[in-house]
Amino acid sequence: MHDLIAITPMGATDARIDTIKGMKIAERPDFALASVAARAGRETDTVDAAKTGLGLDLPPAGRFVTHAPYAAFWTGPEQWLIEAPHDSHENLADLVKAALGDAASVTEQTDGWVRFDLEGAECHAVLELLCNADTRRMKAGDATRTQLEHMACFVACRTQDMRFSVTGARSSAASLHHALVTAAQSAL
């Protein structure tokens, strides 16, 4: 067991949590990520293997699905990101690869991203100052790629109207956090 201490994308050992007038903005470093891209002509095999090996119905464009402990959202044609709790699934890419075999290419993406969860009754008011995703029409399980203050992000609706996750590039975590917090201060 190694003894290196991990830091979050925001640069601390503990996740950053801000609460602004009832809106909670929480950094979520506790998820591991792995990308899945079906090999040429192997989409059906990939989907079948994900169902068999992970219990996941790999979703179509604009959606994410959950089958604890896994979740998956669509990121591109025949491509998905798989999500699982970090501490129990730090080797997520290996687990996914084992499940999918040679049907798909799997790449560790855990530390490529920063995820912030927005929780509160005014999620739409905050997100509409940041991106053109029509969050008011998003239902739980909807996900979309969009841009927040020049940063490409995935916005996923975890609970309709109440909880959204914003996943962006890890290196710009501080900029993304600044954008979310200032938007919340502005909107609420």
Place this chain on the structure above:
Amino acid sequence: MTQPNRLSGGRIDTGTALTFSFDGVDYQGHPGDTLASALLANGVRLMGRSFKYHRPRGPLTSGSEEPNALVQLRTGARQEPNTRATTAELFDGLTAASQNRWPSLRFDALAINDRFSNFLTAGFYYKTFMWPATFWEKLYEPVIRRAAGLGSLTLQEDPDVYDKGFRHCDLLVIGSGPAGLSAALTAGRAGADVILVEEDFLFGGRLNAETYGLTDTSTQGWVAMVMSELESLPNVRCMSRTTLYGVFDHGIYGALERVSDHVAVPADGKPRQILWRIYARRAVLCAGAIERPIAFENNDRPGIMMAGAMRAYANRWAVTPARTVAVFTNNDDGHRTAVDLMAKGVGVAAVIDTREDAPKIAGCEILAGAQVIDTSGRLGLSSIKVRRADGKVQTISCGALGVSGGWNPNVHLTCHQRGRPVWNEAIAAFVPGGDGPPGLGVAGAANGAFSTAAALASGSTQALAALDDIGIKGRAIDLPRAEDAPLRISAYWHVPGGKGRGWLDQQNDVTVKDVKLAHQENFRSVEHLKRYTTLGMATDQGKTSNMGGLAIMAELTGKPIPEVGTTIYRPPYVPVAIAALGGRARGAHFHPTRKTPSHDWAAQRGATFVETGNWLRAQWFPVAGETSWRESVDREVRAVRGSVGVCDVTTLGKIDIQGTDGAVFLNRVYANAFAKLAVGKTRYGLMLREDGIAMDDGTTARLAEDHFVMTTTTANALAVYRHLEFARQCLWPDLDVQLISTTEAWAQYAVAGPNSRAVLHKIVDPEFSIDNESFPFMACGEITVCGGLRARLFRISFSGELAFEIAVPTRYGDALMRRIMDAGEEFNICPYGTEALGVMRIEKGHAAGNELNGTTTALNLGMGRMVSKKKDSIGSTASEREGLNRPDALRLVGIKPTDSSAKITAGAHLMNSEGPVDAAHDQGYVTSAAYSPVLNSAIGLAFLKDGANRMGETMRLVSPVTNDNTTVEVVSAHFVDPEGGRLRA
């Protein structure tokens, strides 16, 4: 303090007093006032000076179409020029100042311009300031600008913040007059997602200004009831203080919400304004109509305003510009002003109606078939001169004159995508032509439906049609009974005769005479007329003036008005501050910042950072006692070459390439061979563009038969990824290749120097051997470190030393850097930044962004032979073009000054030791320069004609920019360890 011209009633809160100042004098107004209404209430008609002639001016309108009453609002950093007093909402403590006058508004020295008006006609500048040409920019223009201008900027930074936002709806309703309210209510009840935008701070549009709207119920009561219902519906969002300023492609509308303009200072964290991008499936424009003036001599005196505005001031703001007024009209609507003002107790001296059959008003003198031919009053209207139907001239005392030349439907937004309005003779006005933006319907007065009943009905009808279009079923709503008076108008544009000036465009001081002059000088197209006279330019974009100008041009050319046409309408409908367009992207947040995993560690060590793209990278790490960056960088270079150093190279692009055709793919995107790269090996690769020019270089490691990791330069990471995706998706979709960026996922450090292996021995878990035999130069492997953490190790070197790059998941990057520093302590390990990195790669002759500058080929870079002839790859054929392979083609060489204390300047050019120094004799140029602490000399990399065959030649290095003239010697670009013994150690 009294407000002598305040009337009773109105939609203002007279129970609350607000104190404000104008030109240093304190006044009082009430919540609900605009600056203009409050000043008029206080008897102030003079609010500004005109642009060119510095004529005294007061408000012409009561809305955003205002050309005259432009003021500077607020003071200090929040001072804002050219703000319309007619839309500036009054708040306690508001400070305003008039502009374009000196020394005071009442006495303006530059009013002398008015005396020279015969010379200062349209085209005056073009004709007069023609020579000498060089004087225009340096002398004439600055002087003219100083004399003729609007407000001024403080040049202080705006302390407020601005947001940008995005909203979506089924139906966007633009304007909240009778048509807008009816449309919004129809759609809101149908369950559609509705956004209702209103420019004003009160919903209701013209209903707030009229007494004649609904017949069986209170107009204000109905507005309140509708707004109450709309605001209670969860599917309807009502946005006041929001101007729809532009219609863009695909149902996207631009709207500016003035969130905090009506308060002295925005609340903490709140924006001053929000620029909304509204995505609407359908929209209905209910923007009403704008009243147009009639031109006559001296029709610009303070107190002369639109009749509808005079009525609005009286009914909504309980204000009259004077206690005795008159009305000049060509239509029945002007009579409403007289009726309403009389009802408010204001004396109406006369209604001058150009029509012979003007209707009568009880208790008011009607002069039918008459015209106003001149006015008097230096700083405000005192009397008008009227030519009666019998030809006699009569002078009438009055302090204000309401003018109505009819109403122009507000077609502006329907024309933002080059739609052209069409002429409707019945109302003597242009109406939307039906070729407006797709999905944008028009209702109410904006569509020429001028009665309240017609506006209500058309709003509902248009909303239903829009909803039907998108599959939402709605039902017609019950509408209140409303006036439905027909429009009675006889087109009348300007009063003929007289020698004085009749003003068309009060913002730009364009007169009827100017239009005649333009016609005389053959600027007859409306677009030429606009540019020659400036008619319709500036902040009001001619909302009250364009129609008059083109009607007069039609008269002069003998063409019907529709044949003359209108100029092009463009966004924005009202001025939009640049700050609003910029939003939050200002200062430090102009673009996102990317930080490396060791950023905090480097900051703790006092590193100086440099921006490379969005990344912040440590440039050097100063230590105590060092007084210049050079000392730090020299020390870092010596430390690496002498023992060991560590540098964060996470910023280099990393692309994960998988698939059974990964090797084939790489073989096609790289110019050199990759098909046979063995698992566990890394290879340097050069990528060409389609045109054969070098695009990027880097290394690619083969981790498994079907798994590669490509490294790109920091600068080109995105461009290369995009290029690869294009190749994968479009050029070779048949290949089994999958790509994903892993730049962010791995923290990567270069550990370089003779002791690098010794340091890594303490980090890398013992089951992985990294000695030279098991892990030779260009080896790579997946390993574990520090007791089991997954990692990747590459034996590659940018510095030319024995070196490794080690990568771990990014969250452990900070810890690994600290661990490497601990492990290297016994070797005096030294962190080094991008400057030392740059010095060492120049010493080693490695090309970087300076050399891969978008103009150079593999041949230029000395890597011509790397472009494999045994296979096809992107750019390989184009790289064989004759012009790129001339015998004297530029070649990468090293240069050293013959005097070791001399400098080498990047960008300087190489000239032969003898002969002229000019572009025709240019031999090449320096791309990179540095001081080498190893060689104790400046060194440089340069592209030199036929450079490979000129080793040892002495040349002159010149720079006309820095006046450099240095004697240099051409040497190999490999200054340090040309045999490569060190990196293979």
